[in-house]
Amino acid sequence: MELLSNLALGFTTAATLFNLSYCFVGVFLGTFIGVLPGVGPLAAVAMLLPVSFYLPPVTALVMLAGVYYGAEYGGSIASILLNIPGTPSASVTCLDGYPMAREGRAGVALFATAIASFFGGIVGVTVMVLLAPALAAFALLFGPAEYFSVMVLSLVAASVVSTSGALRGLNMVCLGILLGTVGIDINSGVTRFTGGVQELRDGVSLVVVAMGLFGISEVMVSARGATRSYATETFSLHHFLPTVAEWVSSIGPAIRGSAVGSFFGTLPGTGQTVASFVGYAVEKRVSRNRDNFGKGAIEGVVVPESANNAAAQTAFIPTLTLGIPGSTTMALMLGALMIHGITPGPRLIAEHPHLFWGLVVSFLFGNLFLLILNIPLINLWVRLLRVPHYFLYPTVVVLICVGVYSIDNSIFDIWMTLFFGVIGYLLRLFRFEPAPLLIGFVLGPMMEEFFRRAMLLSRGDPMVFLERPGSAALLGAAAILLVAAVVPIKSLLAGAGFRRPAHADEHE
Amino acid sequence: MTTRRDILSATVIALGLGLSPGAGVLADTAWPEKPVRILVSFPPGGASDLVARLLAEKLSASLGQKFVVENKPGAAGTVAATALQGAAPDGHTLMLSNLTPFNVAPTRFPDTPYDPVADFDHITYIGAVHLGLFVAPSLEIDDLETFIEAAKAAPGKFEYGSSGVGSWGHIIAERFVDVTGAELFHIPYKGSGPMRLDFRAGVVPTIFDAVPQNLPSVEEGSAVPLAVTATQRIDTLPNVPTFTEMGYDIVAENWLGVSTPTGVPAQVREKLDAALQEAMMSDDVVAQFDTWGLVREPMTSAEFSEFVAAQFAAWKPLVAAAMD
Numbered sequence: 001m002e003l004l005s006n007l008a009l010g011f012t013t014a015a016t017l018f019n020l021s022y023c024f025v026g027v028f029l030g031t032f033i034g035v036l037p038g039v040g041p042l043a044a045v046a047m048l049l050p051v052s053f054y055l056p057p058v059t060a061l062v063m064l065a066g067v068y069y070g071a072e073y074g075g076s077i078a079s080i081l082l083n084i085p086g087t088p089s090a091s092v093t094c095l096d097g098y099p100m101a102r103e104g105r106a107g108v109a110l111f112a113t114a115i116a117s118f119f120g121g122i123v124g125v126t127v128m129v130l131l132a133p134a135l136a137a138f139a140l141l142f143g144p145a146e147y148f149s150v151m152v153l154s155l156v157a158a159s160v161v162s163t164s165g166a167l168r169g170l171n172m173v174c175l176g177i178l179l180g181t182v183g184i185d186i187n188s189g190v191t192r193f194t195g196g197v198q199e200l201r202d203g204v205s206l207v208v209v210a211m212g213l214f215g216i217s218e219v220m221v222s223a224r225g226a227t228r229s230y231a232t233e234t235f236s237l238h239h240f241l242p243t244v245a246e247w248v249s250s251i252g253p254a255i256r257g258s259a260v261g262s263f264f265g266t267l268p269g270t271g272q273t274v275a276s277f278v279g280y281a282v283e284k285r286v287s288r289n290r291d292n293f294g295k296g297a298i299e300g301v302v303v304p305e306s307a308n309n310a311a312a313q314t315a316f317i318p319t320l321t322l323g324i325p326g327s328t329t330m331a332l333m334l335g336a337l338m339i340h341g342i343t344p345g346p347r348l349i350a351e352h353p354h355l356f357w358g359l360v361v362s363f364l365f366g367n368l369f370l371l372i373l374n375i376p377l378i379n380l381w382v383r384l385l386r387v388p389h390y391f392l393y394p395t396v397v398v399l400i401c402v403g404v405y406s407i408d409n410s411i412f413d414i415w416m417t418l419f420f421g422v423i424g425y426l427l428r429l430f431r432f433e434p435a436p437l438l439i440g441f442v443l444g445p446m447m448e449e450f451f452r453r454a455m456l457l458s459r460g461d462p463m464v465f466l467e468r469p470g471s472a473a474l475l476g477a478a479a480i481l482l483v484a485a486v487v488p489i490k491s492l493l494a495g496a497g498f499r500r501p502a503h504a505d506e507h508e
Numbered sequence: 509m510t511t512r513r514d515i516l517s518a519t520v521i522a523l524g525l526g527l528s529p530g531a532g533v534l535a536d537t538a539w540p541e542k543p544v545r546i547l548v549s550f551p552p553g554g555a556s557d558l559v560a561r562l563l564a565e566k567l568s569a570s571l572g573q574k575f576v577v578e579n580k581p582g583a584a585g586t587v588a589a590t591a592l593q594g595a596a597p598d599g600h601t602l603m604l605s606n607l608t609p610f611n612v613a614p615t616r617f618p619d620t621p622y623d624p625v626a627d628f629d630h631i632t633y634i635g636a637v638h639l640g641l642f643v644a645p646s647l648e649i650d651d652l653e654t655f656i657e658a659a660k661a662a663p664g665k666f667e668y669g670s671s672g673v674g675s676w677g678h679i680i681a682e683r684f685v686d687v688t689g690a691e692l693f694h695i696p697y698k699g700s701g702p703m704r705l706d707f708r709a710g711v712v713p714t715i716f717d718a719v720p721q722n723l724p725s726v727e728e729g730s731a732v733p734l735a736v737t738a739t740q741r742i743d744t745l746p747n748v749p750t751f752t753e754m755g756y757d758i759v760a761e762n763w764l765g766v767s768t769p770t771g772v773p774a775q776v777r778e779k780l781d782a783a784l785q786e787a788m789m790s791d792d793v794v795a796q797f798d799t800w801g802l803v804r805e806p807m808t809s810a811e812f813s814e815f816v817a818a819q820f821a822a823w824k825p826l827v828a829a830a831m832d
Contacts, residue, residue: 046552046579050561140709186698189673189831196619198590201583268705322708323724325701328551335553339562341799345724346708409580410587449698456695457667457711 006357007129013358014365019059023362026063027369030070035077035381037396038211038403038417040086042329044071047406049332057340058355062362064336068329069312069363072272073117073370076305077381080109082396084215088206088442089276089308091214091435096293096300103296106385107240110378112298113305114371116254120306121367123258124265124313128360132349135266135314136321142267144454145464149474150267151447154274156478157281158439160485169436172427176440177447179204187452199412208404208413209441212420213427213434215400219393220425240378246298253283253299257306265311268318268327272311277439279307285484313363320356323348537775539599540573546766547578547592547603549585555720555800559634559764560604562796566787571779584674585609586620593622597771599780605630605767607676611819615827616674625817628767631777632784633812635802636761638738639680640719640745642731647713652734652754659690667693669703669712674831677716679823680737680760682830684716687756707731718762719745720801737761744801763819764802765812781809 013019026048033044044067052060075086080097093113100109127135142150155177159169182193183203194200242250257279264275283303284293293300315330323344325331334344342352349356384392404417424434458464466472544567548560557579564575580588589609595601610624622628641652649655659666670677673696685692695712697703700721707715708730715722715731723744725731733748737760741750751758766784768777787793788804797804807815 049552053561053565140705143706143709143711184673186672186696189696198583198586198619198621201617202581268702318705322705324704324708328553331551331701332553335558338555338800339558339796341796343720343724343799346728346730347724408582408587409578410582453695456693 003129006353007361009354010357010359010361013058013354014062014361019062019358019362020365022055022059022063023066023366024369026066027070027073027366028373030067030072031074031077031370031373031377033067034071034074034086036074036403037078037082037084037215037400038086038207039071039406040075040207041068041071042332043207043403043407044068045329045332049336052336053339057337057342057352058358060336060340061333061355061359062366064333065316065359065362066366066369068333069121069309069366070370072308072312073113073374076113076117077110080113080301081106081381081385082215083218084396084400085210085438086207087272088210088438089272089304089311091210091438092276092280092304092308093301094214095280095304095435096295096297099294099296100298100301101385105296107378107382108242108246108298109301110381111240111375112242112246112250112301114374114378116250116257116302116305117309118367118371119254120258120261120309121313121363121370123255123306124262124310125360125363125367127262127310127314128317128363132317132321132356132360135317139266139268139318139322141470143468144450144457145468145471146474147267148447148450148454149465149471149478150264150274151443151450153474153478153481154277154443155440155447156482156485157278158436158443160281160284160481166485168432172432172434172436173440173444176437176442177444179209179437180441180444181448186449187456199410203445204416204441205404205407205413206438206442207407208416209420210438211400211404212417212422213424213437215396216418216421217424217428217434219397220421221428222389222393240382242298249289250298250302253287253302254306256283256286257303258310261307261310262314264307265314266317268315268324268330271315272308273439273442275307275311276304279303281481285481309367316359320344320348320359322346537773537779539773539776539779540571542600543574543576544571544599545576545578545595545601547580547588547601549581549588549604549606549609550579551581552577552579555637556604556606556764558800559797559802562793563634563766563784563787566790566793567783570783570786584613584616586613586617586622589613589624589628590621592767593627593769595769597769599768599772599776601768602631602780603767604634605765605816607762607819607823610767610816611823612674612676612679612827614820615824616831624820625813627770628816629770629772629777629809630765630767630813630816631809632766632781633805633807633815634764634766634784634788635797635804636763637718637720637801638736638742638803639677639716639760639762640722640736640748641684641734642707642715642717642722642726643734644707644710644713645729645732646710647732650732650734652749652751655734656688656690659688659692663691664693666714667695667712668714668716669695669697669707670716671700671703672696672698674827676760676762677718679826679830680758681716683758683826684751684756686829687758723801738803742801742803761803763815765816767816777809 033039045064048067052064075090076093079085079090079093080101083094083098085091085094097109155173159166159173184191184201260279261275265271280303284290287299289297319325319330323346325334401414404413454464546560546564548557550556560577564577567575585608592603614620614624668681706712722731726733735749735751738750
């Protein structure tokens with residue numbers, strides 16, 4: 001019954017008018033800041049960190065957490081409407097969300113996003129309530145070898161998600177990995193591919209690459225193309241509701257996405273990105289509607305959204321149970337505690353139970369607020385698409401530049417964003433997709449880091465990746481996913497699988 | 509009889525007396541006339557960033573202008589220091605200076621565009637954290653000598669984690685290897701967080717890391733501190749010896765201070781220093797600094813400038829040795 005008393009403690013902490021108000025303020029500001037291109041959850045939390053200094057610790061954490069998952073949600077709005085993802089995980093939402101918007105079904109996509117996020121969030125919270133201590137121990141079982149294998153699995157998943165064929169996807173992943181090698185090598189301290197530019201010593205910033213490849217190039221494409229608007233003509237709620245068939249076909253993806261998201265969220269630093277891509281890749285294999293993936297399938301929006309929101313919640317488990325931040329955003333959360341004299345550590349939950357359980361319960365309210373807030377707002381967002389392109393796109397460019405500049409206060413980053421915009425435009429001309437590039441860029445350097453660390457620790461013996469059961473299992477899953485992508489299951493079942501292997505990697 | 513010499517000295521004294529109130533008038537500068545930026549070479553949320561934000565709040569209140577923290581992380585802090593070097597020397601741009609950009613990076617990256625001593629005025633010393641050598645409880649070692657013997661008996665067997673190649677943990681660990689002859693195996697990480705996760709998971713048995721953030725683990729028993737790099741025992745770990753007291757010449761501190769570009773008028777520097785000293789005396793700041801484990805000692809601006817120059821010289825051979 002310890003669980004019940006913990007939950008009771010959580011409710012008495014979170015369900016005060018004061019804390020609920022700040023929870024609402026958090027998700028509200030988070031959503032609106034997250035919608036801005038170039039401003040992701042990290043920037044949003046950083047922006048509001050100083051405000052939290054004036055609040056009691058629990059309230060500060062509740063508000064910042066609200067900003068965090070609110071911004072995560074807000075990012076998907078820009079992804080769906082404008083094809084501008086703020087985070088790598090949101091780039092998965094673009095894959096089907098943007099085609100839906102182009103078909104005039106932006107409202108349905110946003111509605112599905114709101115519901116899927118809510119569902120994923122609730123699943124994540126439930127997992128947290130029931131399994132937090134166990135999952136914290138689980139995160140510690142992951143050594144460098146296991147992390148490397150997770151990266152391999154995700155990269156395979158990333159190339160599989162490409163709609164223009166696995167081979168093109170693989171090419172983009174590799175390009176992303178190469179781009180990720182720019183900067184100081186972690187193991188040797190040698191600077192690679194910086195051309196002597198001081199600003200490149202830490203590598204190219206993720207937001208710069210994402211905003212350039214997606215945002216700026218999108219503006220260039222639209223400037224070249226027709227200026228016809230994709231907005232729907234009607235703005236009634238009725239028009240935004242998915243069909244009964246879509247509701248039914250979304251249940252499975254939402255459950256699978258939440259499960260995948262809850263699992264990967266517990267791995268510090270990588271959770272949401274990996275969760276979205278793996279969830280999408282798995283769904284693309286198992287879904288009956290797989291042929292429509294990448295062309296505006298509602299499942300393609302539901303899966304990454306439920307996955308990344310579930311992961312956004314479970315990501316707090318390692319951070320709070322161990323007191324060690326797994327990502328920069330989590331470091332900010334702990335910073336909010338430090339300013340109040342609470343030193344994050346392994347005994348954080350034992351010493352401040354109301355903090356942990358109050359936060360967990362606030363997630364329930366926060367997700368509910370998000371839902372209540374966003375269903376009516378769909379109308380507003382969709383109307384945005386009616387803004388003539390000659391107003392909308394210049395505004396988008398300005399917002400991107402402001403967003404990018406705000407990260408490190410660096411003019412250099414703005415030039416880099418424009419540079420990647422041109423690159424992104426060229427890639428699109430040749431039908432290469434930027435999403436796999438982005439995931440390669442994020443995960444490639446991590447994969448290298450963990451590979452080399454595992455090899456250092458084993459003193460150069462590669463068998464470490466197969467001898468450790470967790471690592472071996474993950475590599476096995478990657479192999480299965482790769483084979484499944486290259487060999488079409490449908491035609492295998494029909495007995496024609498090996499006769500026409502030449503078409504295997506083209507899904508179009 | 510009044511000699512000429514007496515008259516002269518009287519004049520000098522009179523002049524001197526006359527100057528004192530004058531100096532007071534001079535120090536009453538109009539600065540700050542507009543919001544003041546405090547550059548921080550770390551992303552928001554870390555201990556240094558919080559120090560800057562806390563002081564910014566105090567300074568805003570006492571000097572009547574907004575003090576704004578501006579995070580310019582990157583390239584081992586040299587991005588922020590380069591920006592500071594290029595800023596107008598009017599006291600409206602400050603930096604929360606620290607060890608890495610001013611004592612380590614200029615040696616490590618020969619193309620660093622600034623001279624850490626000549627290009628800056630180092631105004632106020634805030635305090636420092638020290639490095640500790642921590643081992644996993646699974647080693648069942650709780651004193652430095654036993655660890656050194658064990659490491660000598662199996663050269664290269666024990667891995668140690670550092671927060672990166674060229675980080676102060678790495679540099680001091682290599683110094684440790686040089687001084688003690690105990691050979692350790694370096695596993696670099698990208699920052700202290702991931703390193704501490706792996707340390708806790710038992711992936712690396714040893715870490716060289718800043719003391720304060722490891723105190724909760726020490727309390728819990730998941731990290732065993734063997735020695736610290738301070739010159740005398742530190743309050744938060746009173747039972748842990750310093751390296752020097754164990755006979756090893758290993759001293760290191762990651763200091764924090766406030767610096768400006770050179771050429772800021774003396775009155776502005778004095779006013780800034782006075783305001784900072786006052787802020788650091790206030791009860792809530794003292795309490796915060798104590799919980800963050802910031803070790804303080806009084807230093808004048810002149811002493812602080814000498815300190816930075818001496819540290820730069822002292823780290824130079826250590827950096828070079830570690831990066832070999």
